[in-house]
Amino acid sequence: MKASRLWLSVYGAGFLVCFALLVMTLLTPIPYGDVTRVGRISETEFRAHRAKPAIPAADLVESPIDQADIVVIGDSFSIRFAWQSALVHAGHKVVTTHWDNTGPLCADLGDWLQRSGFRGKLVIVESIERLLPERLAEAGACSTMARPFEAITRYIPLSGEDAPKSWLGLNWKADWVSGWLTFLHTRAIKKATSDLVFDHPRWGDLIVARNLPDGCQQFSHRLCNKGLFLVDDDRNAPLTAESVPSMKRIGESAAPFKMLWMVIPNKTTVYAEPRHANGFLQSFAQAGMGPDLFTFAGKAKSDVVDLYSPNDTHLSLQGYLAFGEQMLKTVRKADQ
Incomplete structure (x- = not known):
């Protein structure tokens, strides 16, 4: 075989392989959950099949800080405004900001809120469990809030609930080998009999797939005997009894306002x-x-199917509403 013909054969074979991988990626459903997207795991196998509740648009409206009676300082679990909708529906005026906007909650937190125009009574600090120890440590090391108050003015959809449809339904924006990797990762999860960790090229060990003995009673996704979780849930420093005094000090720094904590457990x-x-x-x-x-x-994980989204680290809309009702009960007690 002549060298030119051999080169063309190799080139042609390589082209066909690359083309097949590209087609496979285009036909792979777009992953909208954060763990399916980052872990390159099948959205078809892990998306929830339970119908999502509708939240009235009027309950997703935030108030200016000088008109609000509740300030929420939260993370990605608060940007959807979903759990806050229970408070708004009950007649409260809420304004939400993000930890990324405030920075650490320093010793002059209450003065800072007053300077920002807050005239209400209550501050709710929301944090996911795995990040709270780090946030408490940062708060203990600062005395002055340096940033201006910056409200989140419009809710930010999470996962696939409001995701726009792609042109022709094809997965255009993915890496050309994503479809093949998604196939390999999902097949490995199906076969695994123990925890299976997926390494991300940028962040290292990030997603872990686990067997769930009661998963099909707790989740609605197709591969319901398997669950997807963050490795950092285990790797980050845990909350301990020593965390509580730090939380108390932050609460005292919010004076003259009362503070409630909303600590959301890791999935x-x-x-x-x-x-x-x-x-x-x-x-x-x-x-x-x-x-x-x-x-x-x-307790609720057995009563509310998909309390947390199967393809995501966050709560489902059902979960947000359930947590919001718990927060509303606590707010009402605080008002008494």
Whole structure:
């Protein structure tokens, strides 16, 4: 065989392989959940099949800070305005900002809120469990709030609930090998009999797939005996009884306003490692600084299918509304 013909054969074979991989990627459903997207895992196997509740548009409206009676400082669990809708529906005026906007909650937090125009009574600080120890440490090391108050003025959709449809339904924006990797990763999950960790080229070990003995009673996705979780749920420093005094100090710094804490348990804590925060929970409950969403979620996961989204680390809309009702009950007690 002549060298030119051999070169053309190799080139042609390579082209066909690349073309087949590209077609496979285009035909792979777009992953909208954060763990299916980052882990390159099948959205078809892990998307929820339960119908989502509708939240009235009027309950997703935020108020200017000088008109609000509640300030929410939260993370990605608050940007959807979903759990806050329970407060708004009950007649409260809420304004939400993000930890990224505020920076650490320093010793002059209450003065800062007053300078920002807040004239209400209550501050709700929301944080996911895995990030709270780091946030508490940063708060303990600062004395002055340096940034201006910046409200989130419009809710930000999460996962695929409001995702725009792609042209022809094809996965145009993915890497050309994503379809093949999605196939390999999903097949490995189906065959796995123990935890399976997926390495991300940028962030390293990030997603872990776990067997869920009761998964098909708790989730509605097709591969319901498997669950997707963040590795950082286990790797980050846990909340402990020593975390509570730090939370109390931040609450005192919010004076003259009252502060409630909304600590959202990791998805891993709820479904795989329910004892992960036991050292924290007893002290937190005794302090009376907010609802015990850990115990609530431990029970609700059997009553609310897809309390957390199967393809995501966040709550489902059903979960947000359930947590919002718990927060509303706590707010009403605080008003008494």
